Amino acid sequence: MNVEVIAIGDELLLGQTVNTNAAWLGLELAKVGGSVVRSSVLADSSEAIVSALDNVLKDTDLVVLTGGLGPTKDDLTKKVLTDYFGGELVYQPSVFAHIEDLFKTLGRVPSERNREQAFLPNNATLLHNPVGTAMGMAWDFNGKRYVSLPGVPYEMKHLAAVFILPWVQEKSKFWVQNRTVRTQGVPESELADRISAWEDALPSFVKLAYLPAPGLVKLRLSVRVPKEDAEVVKQVVETQVQALVQLLGAAYFGEGDRALEEVVGDALVIKGQTVATAESCTGGAVGAALTSVPGSSRYFVGGIQAYANTIKTQLLGVDEAALVVHGAVSEVVAKAMASGARKRLGTNWAVATTGVAGPDGGSTEKPVGTVWIAVAGPDGCRAERFQMGKDRGRNIQKSVQAALNMLRQRVVGASQ
């Protein structure tokens, strides 16, 4: 099943909003046998939308349009599509009742603007949107299905999950599998060398891609085969993944969409253990990553963002002399921060970060990108030095990933 994704919105072309919807649709459609063959971004202009509809590729089965369904004046997708498919916009009292209900839960009353969202095409299947005021719409036209969804990501996802993905899965002739193996701490080209022999010996129907992100590289194995070959191919892929995981060693931390913070959280839950943070250069980002996971209160107790040296001494008990002699970015201080957090917050584990995130503050001995990370636990306190790059944001992201992976290895490896 070939799919074209069309995102509508000047804000996307102008770059003031990043098109995360296309990424999500690509990912989810692939899982059910849909293949996004083109993805494009158009202006909020009826001319651009009509031209894209006129030029949909011949062998496309499904066109998913996102955006331009909001209550404001620059949103014109609904009108353009209704005209294109020869329909008319008609007021739907039941939809307006739904909009009123939604507003009520927020303690608000819909405006005249929102009433316009209850005008809907008389020639489309309406896709009920329980989480927003813009309905989805579907048209079957010249052998293709066209679905228009709101651009707000969580509304789009909700409607796609109900009205698009099951339909694609049923219609698809292909079985598609994407398995993503996640690694931390090894750069892309080193990784490629390490797995080179394995990669060369992959069966031709297994495609491999390297997907780097700050501090992480994901390796994606993908297959797309006729549905009847699914079982055999599934087994082949499983064997390949197992061999790959062996080659990766400690750099491997998990599969699929699971982030390091989820993997660490699971390990802590299984052991019934707790963790605290002591963050200098990451300023709270390690705690934020850990607590982004629902249920993290089972293992995350809290932390100290010790940005200033006075906080390192007062709240974490770091020795003032150590700060003077070794500097804040040092093995001694990183370890003292982790041990201090573990003791003062009474947890099994604590992870500490201290580094020169940049752009200023570097020296010859400790250039920008120098980061010390320490993990204190029941089996002692160990630290590691990292040399990252020049970019502050990337250095912080990499530090978070490195800290989480060090914590993971220690928690998983610990005897109790």
Add this chain to the structure above:
Amino acid sequence: MNVEVIAIGDELLLGQTVNTNAAWLGLELAKVGGSVVRSSVLADSSEAIVSALDNVLKDTDLVVLTGGLGPTKDDLTKKVLTDYFGGELVYQPSVFAHIEDLFKTLGRVPSERNREQAFLPNNATLLHNPVGTAMGMAWDFNGKRYVSLPGVPYEMKHLAAVFILPWVQEKSKFWVQNRTVRTQGVPESELADRISAWEDALPSFVKLAYLPAPGLVKLRLSVRVPKEDAEVVKQVVETQVQALVQLLGAAYFGEGDRALEEVVGDALVIKGQTVATAESCTGGAVGAALTSVPGSSRYFVGGIQAYANTIKTQLLGVDEAALVVHGAVSEVVAKAMASGARKRLGTNWAVATTGVAGPDGGSTEKPVGTVWIAVAGPDGCRAERFQMGKDRGRNIQKSVQAALNMLRQRVVGASQ
């Protein structure tokens, strides 16, 4: 100057990487008079790339291709483009010397794979990439310029800033201005009602767009006029922006790309004041936002991530009785957290968050999305209750924005 942006990479179609490059290019090109008329994403396939090159729109002046220049086997952009424009790949010793130098700064040695990156087209202008191993390339062909850049965002940005943006600015016949007014705390449709009369009276050459993000709505005014009208139009836009800011009141917090954490940081620097955080439901994300800004050590001292109630009492001095009587998510506790952090970290200001981020933990009285935020400062401690939605990630993001805006208003409004 019309620009087409083509991103190449299966990982983008599959959605495993979000196409932030297109967003950045849209934004930066617009600032210099370039207009992205189409943006698309293609597979790592020579067929797809050739077909896109064949179908570039007639009135496009510049085609920017990103991605597919890496050292791994799925990267084939360089080869396809070189063939398409009738050239050959030739080994360039000086480029390999540069690659060796880059590796040396990272304490590594290039592999055979990286040597392939020194093979470059003999019919293109090479665009030196000081921050990575993949060179950029430019071809002038049939009256259009084609530029191929690496897909790694900071490499792409570096090359675009040097080799594309100044060229577009010089060639463009139009003067383009985008002014983005940033607001926090007022939903899109309420905002639209509030500024409705102003919006209706806008001159026709000023386009307005609403760009919502969790906790924020950006209002973008854009104009695109012949270069000779720039001065007059600039003044008209300035007047409109001033009128808009008046209408927005406390919801307005700044212009352009400046995030709330930067605006707050500036206000603290000007007053020579400091801030601490006490974070429960945000888990460190407020501190992470504040410290994402270079130089934030001038005003951010540190904070306590008080996730468990025991940490709230032990490290922030929150009264145990208050936790029992009012619960952790309450005005009393939020204020005690802020006051405790201000006192214990010795800062002028402290901001505290406590809430039910979800998906679990809600009650009838305090459903998921209930968040209390408090700011303690030299002029006292005040708290506000927010009712957010059901989604954990969005609730955390909204809480961070609300906390930063409350802090901003207090710092800016304080008499000393």
